[in-house]
Amino acid sequence: MTQFTRIMVDPHRRHARWAMTSLERQHAIIARSLDPDRAGGERSLWRLDKGRNGSPSRLYIVSDSVPDIRVLHDELDVGPHDVASCAYEPFLDRLCIGQEWGFRLRANPTRSLASTEHGRRGRRVGISRIDEQLQWLERKSRECGFHMPINRLELPEVVIRDSRTVDFTRQGATVTLTSAVYDGVLAVDDPELLRATLLDGIGRAKGYGFGLLTLVPLTGDRRAIVGVR
Incomplete structure (x- = not known):
């Protein structure tokens, strides 16, 4: 279990x-x-x-x-x-279509750059611009069984609390990862997909503290979600 x-x-x-x-x-x-x-x-x-x-x-x-x-x-x-x-x-068994939850996610948003050499795979790079990090999560959410509701400003109910690059040493080499912490509100579209997401994570670098999505019940004014735990 x-x-x-x-x-x-x-x-x-x-x-x-x-x-x-x-x-x-x-x-x-x-x-x-x-x-x-x-x-x-x-x-x-x-x-x-x-x-x-x-x-x-x-x-x-x-x-x-x-x-x-x-x-x-x-x-x-x-x-x-x-x-x-x-x-x-x-908790996972309680998830149903239409529910809304506060969420937090620390993710490693990336994209693949096409290779200029025929037959070779492109390389993956971090996404550092805030607007592109938000677009990345919107795309991922469709694959993960949820969406962020649109507010009265016609924007998804999500903010990036912290965006930075993180460096650490692994086997003598320096590793640099892009980190974005998302706080917001999500609505459940597909409970099975969302359950899988809560167990498997979102994005890359999961072994290094990225990808874990956590949910909390909404209380009071959902526009005031700060520090979702």
Whole structure:
């Protein structure tokens, strides 16, 4: 059964502070927490939402098993009270056509550039312009079973909270990824497709904290969604 886990990470703790400076470190810690013996390399989705003004960050993981608290304690200085896990399927089964949810997604928006050489595949590059990042999500949403409702300004109900490039070192080489954090409102068009999206993620670089879509109930004025958790 799929597990949804939320981990509160205190950025003031030494191990956590060190881990949060590198996506490669975070990737390795999460992989080891799900597969301590490193036997099978269990596949997972995860996202780290950094807290504001020194408040705890939230690490979300969707995986086939509950992360090993011993690894999380050693690597992130978290204790049992910082970790909450539940079966994901009961929530997924509640999804129906027409429902509206607040959402957050940290994605790696990319596009493929055609090769100038016959017979060779094009190369994939990051999308850095805000308007193109929004267009990327609109295209993806059609494949993922949802759409963003249009507001009175005739714009989709979604904003990009953070857009940047992220660098980290992997096997001695520098990796650069485009990162965009989307907050907004979505409407369910195809529950089965959306369930698959919540389990499989959106876009590329999923092993490095991209692609996990999370939903929250809408309360009050949906135009005021800030910091969806």
